[in-house]
Amino acid sequence: MSRPLRIGNASGFYGDRFSAVREMLEGGPLDVLTGDYLAELTMLILGRSRLKDPGGGYASTFLRQMEESLGLAAERGVKIVTNAGGLNPRGLAERLRELAGRLGVEVRIAHVEGDDLLPRAGELGLSDPRYGDPLTANAYLGAWGIAECLRAGADVVVTGRVTDASLVVGPAAAHFGWARDDWDALAGATVAGHVLECGAQATGGNFAFFEEIYNVKLLGFPLAEVHTDGSSVITKHPGTGGAVTVETVTAQLLYEIGAPAYAGPDVIARFDTVRLAEDGPDRVRISGVEGAPPPAETKVCLNHLGGHRNEMTFVLTGLGIEAKAAFARAQLEAAFGDAPPARVEWTHIGGAAPDPATQGEATSLLRCAVLDPDPEKVGRRFSGAVVELALAGYPGFTMTSPPGKGSPYGVYRPAFVPSGEVEHVAVLPDGGRVAIPAVETPGTQPPPAQGGDPTSSVQPPGRGAEVEPRSVDNPATPPAGETREPGETRFPGFPGEPGESGETGRIVRVPLGRVAGARSGDKGGDANIGVWARTDAQWRWLEPFLSVERLHELMPETRDHRVRRYVLPNLRAVNFVVEGLLQEGVSASTRFDPQGKALGEWLRSRLADVPEAVLGPPDGDEEPQARTGDPAAETTQNPEGVR
Numbered sequence: 001m002s003r004p005l006r007i008g009n010a011s012g013f014y015g016d017r018f019s020a021v022r023e024m025l026e027g028g029p030l031d032v033l034t035g036d037y038l039a040e041l042t043m044l045i046l047g048r049s050r051l052k053d054p055g056g057g058y059a060s061t062f063l064r065q066m067e068e069s070l071g072l073a074a075e076r077g078v079k080i081v082t083n084a085g086g087l088n089p090r091g092l093a094e095r096l097r098e099l100a101g102r103l104g105v106e107v108r109i110a111h112v113e114g115d116d117l118l119p120r121a122g123e124l125g126l127s128d129p130r131y132g133d134p135l136t137a138n139a140y141l142g143a144w145g146i147a148e149c150l151r152a153g154a155d156v157v158v159t160g161r162v163t164d165a166s167l168v169v170g171p172a173a174a175h176f177g178w179a180r181d182d183w184d185a186l187a188g189a190t191v192a193g194h195v196l197e198c199g200a201q202a203t204g205g206n207f208a209f210f211e212e213i214y215n216v217k218l219l220g221f222p223l224a225e226v227h228t229d230g231s232s233v234i235t236k237h238p239g240t241g242g243a244v245t246v247e248t249v250t251a252q253l254l255y256e257i258g259a260p261a262y263a264g265p266d267v268i269a270r271f272d273t274v275r276l277a278e279d280g281p282d283r284v285r286i287s288g289v290e291g292a293p294p295p296a297e298t299k300v301c302l303n304h305l306g307g308h309r310n311e312m313t314f315v316l317t318g319l320g321i322e323a324k325a326a327f328a329r330a331q332l333e334a335a336f337g338d339a340p341p342a343r344v345e346w347t348h349i350g351g352a353a354p355d356p357a358t359q360g361e362a363t364s365l366l367r368c369a370v371l372d373p374d375p376e377k378v379g380r381r382f383s384g385a386v387v388e389l390a391l392a393g394y395p396g397f398t399m400t401s402p403p404g405k406g407s408p409y410g411v412y413r414p415a416f417v418p419s420g421e422v423e424h425v426a427v428l429p430d431g432g433r434v435a436i437p438a439v440e441t442p443g444t445q446p447p448p449a450q451g452g453d454p455t456s457s458v459q460p461p462g463r464g465a466e467v468e469p470r471s472v473d474n475p476a477t478p479p480a481g482e483t484r485e486p487g488e489t490r491f492p493g494f495p496g497e498p499g500e501s502g503e504t505g506r507i508v509r510v511p512l513g514r515v516a517g518a519r520s521g522d523k524g525g526d527a528n529i530g531v532w533a534r535t536d537a538q539w540r541w542l543e544p545f546l547s548v549e550r551l552h553e554l555m556p557e558t559r560d561h562r563v564r565r566y567v568l569p570n571l572r573a574v575n576f577v578v579e580g581l582l583q584e585g586v587s588a589s590t591r592f593d594p595q596g597k598a599l600g601e602w603l604r605s606r607l608a609d610v611p612e613a614v615l616g617p618p619d620g621d622e623e624p625q626a627r628t629g630d631p632a633a634e635t636t637q638n639p640e641g642v643r
Contacts, residue, residue: 004233005175007168007192008223011035011082012199014042014059020199020221021065025072027237030223031175033073034167035082036197037062040524041586043161044303044410046086047136057087063095070096071105074155081146081167085158087136089113090427093158108429110149112159114422114436115139117300124417131304131411139422140299142265143189144180144436146170148426152434161301163264165193172226180266180439187269187291188230190262194269195234195252195286196222202234202252204242206597208517208604213248217241231287233279244282247517247534250571254530256521258577260566261292263299265419266439268292272568288570293441297416304413306588307342308375310406312386314366317359317396321352324394325366331393332368335385341370341377345590365400369590371409378406412524412585506612511605512554514615516542518600525589527581527596529603532573537614539572545608546574554606555599557581 008030010020014037017023024033037059050057062084073080085092093111100107117124117137127133138161147170149157157170169189172178178185195202200219204210220240225233234249236242253274260272268291275288316324325348333340349365356362368386370378383403390397419438426434515538520529531546533539552559564577582596583589593599 002228004225004227005032005172006030006223006225007032007034007171007196009034009036009196009199009221010065011037011062011084012197012201013037013039014045014061016199017218018061018065021069022072023240024221024223024237025069025076025078027220027240030076030078032079032081032171034171034196035062035065035080035084036164036167036199037082037084038086038161038164040301040303040412040522041410043087043136043138043301044412044587047303047410048408050087051135055088055091058089058092058095059084059086063092063099066096066099067103070100070107070156071103074105074107079150079154079171080156081150081159081171082157083159083162083164083167085111085160087116087138087160089158089160093427096156096158107155108153109156109158110152110154110429111427112141112145112149112157112162112425113427114145114425115141115159115161117417117422124421126300126302126415126417128302128304128411128413131306134302134304134413135410136301136303137415138301139417140265140301141422141424142166142294142436143169143173143186144266145424145426145434147174148434148436149428150174152426152428152430152432154429163193164197165190165264166266168193168196168224168226169266172230176228178230181293182230183267183291183293184289185228185230185291186267188232188286188289189226190264190267190269190291191253191271191274191286191289192224192226192232192234194255194257194262195249196224198252198255200242201255202248203236203240203244204248206519207248207251208513208519208600209247213243213245215241230289231285233283233285235283244284246276246278246284247532249276249284249286250532250573251517251519251530253571254528254532254568254573254575255519256523256528257530257575258523258526258528258564258566260568260575263295265294265298267294272570274568275570294419294439296419296441298419298422298438300415300417302413302415303585303587304411306409306411306584307371307373308378308406309369309371309409309588309590310378310382310404311367311369311590312383312403313400314368314386315363315396315398315400316352316366316394317363318352320394321364324396327394328366328389329368331389332386335388339377341372341382343369343371343590345369347590347592349592367592370406371588371590375406375408380405382406410585410587412587414524507609508612508615509607509609510615512608512610513601513604515610516546516604518604520596520598520600520603522582522586522595522597523577525580525582525585527578527599528575529578529596529599530573530575531600531603532571534572535614535616536572538616539569541611541614542572543567543569543574548576551576551603554608555603 008024010024089111115138141162143166172189202222204213219242220236262269270290273290277285279285347367353361372378424436518531533542548563562579566575
């Protein structure tokens with residue numbers, strides 16, 4: 001039990017690198033290999049697939065991966081835990097047994113079910129007056145069904161919609177014998193699971209400072225060495241591409257989160273207590289995570305069929321770009337007549353450069369997206385109307401695609417049901433069924449936890465706290481004893497502030513990305529933008545600077561949306577949740593970036609007035625430091641240089 005449990009990841013989404021399963025099994029020692037195949041959009045895709053084939057509804061890619069690698073996993077004694085069961089974990093488990101028999105591989109296969117609430121949607125009040133009954137309705141189960149299957153000797157555990165982190169928490173809980181109320185251990189494993197769940201994003205994928213870790217190898221997938229107290233070390237197999245650093249782990253910790261009190265069905269993990277420290281090359285230790293009992297309600301992912309959508313993109317070239325865009329809009333809107341689609345949205349992308357040396361430099365795009373319950377209205381009737389403008393439109397008229405029929409889209413909606421209403425069941429390798437009871441949660445409200453922004457109306461909850469955030473816009477916090485006039489930003493302790501000598505330092509206007517990294521993503525119809533500073537000095541400047549008001553200024557598209565701001569000092573980070581920016585979820589969003597993946601990079605490209613003293617070398621030679629929560633214990637990251 002003193003040896004850490006080595007848990008790897010081989011999939012961050014349905015469509016991730018096919019060869020990753022074999023790469024992880026061959027790359028080095030593992031005890032458990034996990035694969036995350038589900039997202040809110042994936043559930044919609046699987047729901048539409050199940051309409052055509054009631055026996056489907058699972059991630060078929062996983063079956064093909066197991067055909068290649070199930071024997072290897074059995075030979076090496078590696079257990080497989082995956083949510084590839086999607087809407088039909090029982091069906092996938094049966095297909096795996098057939099596959100194992102055909103391959104002559106002796107493995108014990110179990111599955112977890114009970115997340116599918118669709119048959120009870122009416123009873124549980126999950127229907128929507130606008131869209132009717134949902135297409136999918138799946139509760140986010142926790143880790144204990146997985147743990148029960150593993151304790152019963154399963155070699156492969158297939159689940160439906162469990163939380164992504166449960167794929168790590170379940171094996172750790174089974175291996176170390178954790179109790180249901182070992183909150184800190186469960187919280188630590190949850191944090192490790194959150195780091196692993198998106199695969200190569202923890203090893204340098206989508207990393208703000210990607211140039212620093214670039215190499216020609218494919219990025220390796222991450223693994224966690226989980227210890228009996230729930231602490232862990234994030235690493236990767238030797239010789240694989242990418243890097244595991246304090247900052248790559250920080251970036252993934254900030255991905256698709258909300259309040260620092262990260263709620264799950266097993267535990268509330270306090271992300272404001274996470275401490276990171278370098279533990280050697282490509283090794284980052286996670287420790288100090290505190291946990292609390294989970295909320296009394298379980299989150300449910302609902303997908304409804306919302307209607308049909310289509311889009312066409314006009315190419316605008318050369319002079320008079322704005323006039324050409326206005327002309328195209330007016331012509332198409334006139335073609336709609338008195339019966340336009342229910343929703344018509346225009347997006348103007350890019351601008352022509354002055355004196356363009358290439359046609360690309362002379363070009364921008366005008367995109368029109370339409371949505372309507374009637375497939376005819378957004379089908380050829382719409383795309384054909386665009387094509388009919390070809391010889392009667394602006395000079396240089398062309399499009400990026402031929403006319404098309406359009407496609408159905410889904411609407412995502414979260415809901416909550418009492419945890420006791422969810423029938424969480426572990427189906428063991430011998431066919432036995434074990435019901436997993438919901439956690440009994442105390443209803444006490446403790447004093448505010450550490451680490452939150454004192455100007456917020458909600459602090460991260462401690463043990464027994466309610467977790468559903470009730471926060472408000474959270475402005476920057478002046479240091480104790482300091483007052484600021486409205487609109488004034490001061491940088492105490494930096495050159496540029498009058499000191500005893502009366503000297504004034506220099507303020508320079510540079511992209512925010514010179515001092516900060518960012519990672520953004522979708523939370524249903526909301527978007528999150530996590531921003532971290534690279535050094536302590538940069539953090540002391542960034543935290544008061546990057547308020548909600550400043551975010552509105554730098555990202556004007558957020559001004560019409562409620563924004564919640566959370567501070568995570570141990571990570572030198574702030575996290576923003578922009579409510580409703582992605583409309584009714586990824587499938588229904590008409591934004592050019594419907595999943596919000598590029599919002600962080602847009603923010604980093606905006607210019608800001610920064611004290612020159614905190615910039616560091618422009619070529620990135622200044623090494624950021626590991627975050628331990630103890631400034632005296634901080635050490636320099638990546639001493640051997642860029643990989």
